[in-house]
Amino acid sequence: MMNFECAFYGMRALLFGLPLAAISSWLIYKGMVVGGANNIDFVFPWGSIGISVFSVLFVVFVTMLYAISKIKRENIIDALRDDISCDLQILLLPAAEQFLNTSLLEQTDLDSLEHSQKNEG
Incomplete structure (x- = not known):
C-alpha cells in the first residue's frame, strides 16, 4: 500500500510538472525569437524531461524506503x-x-x- 501511495504521489507530481515544463520551454523559445534569435528552431528537450522523470521517481523511491524502514523500527x-x-x-x-x-x-x-x-x- 505504501508503495502504491508513493508511486501515486510521484505520478501526480509528473502529471502537473511535465506540462508546465513543456510550456515553459516553449515560452523560453518564443522569448528568444522575440529577442532577435530568428534563425533557431524549437527542439523539445527530451533528454532533460527524461532526467526530470527519473529524478522525481528516484526521490520518491528513496523517501519511500526511508519511511518503510522507520515504520519497521517503530512499535x-x-x-x-x-x-x-x-x-x-x-x-x-x-x-x-x-x-x-x-x-x-x-x-x-x-x-x-x-x-x-x-x-x-
Missing part, C-alpha cells in the same frame, strides 16, 4: 499511544491556559481589592 502500539497523548495535549492545552489565565486574573483582582481596602482603612 505501532507505542506510536499510537504517543499520538493519542499528543492529540490530548493539543486539545487540553488551550483550556488549561485559559483556566490558568482566569485564575491569575481573579487572584490579581483579589490582591488589588485587598490592597485598596488597606489603603482606605
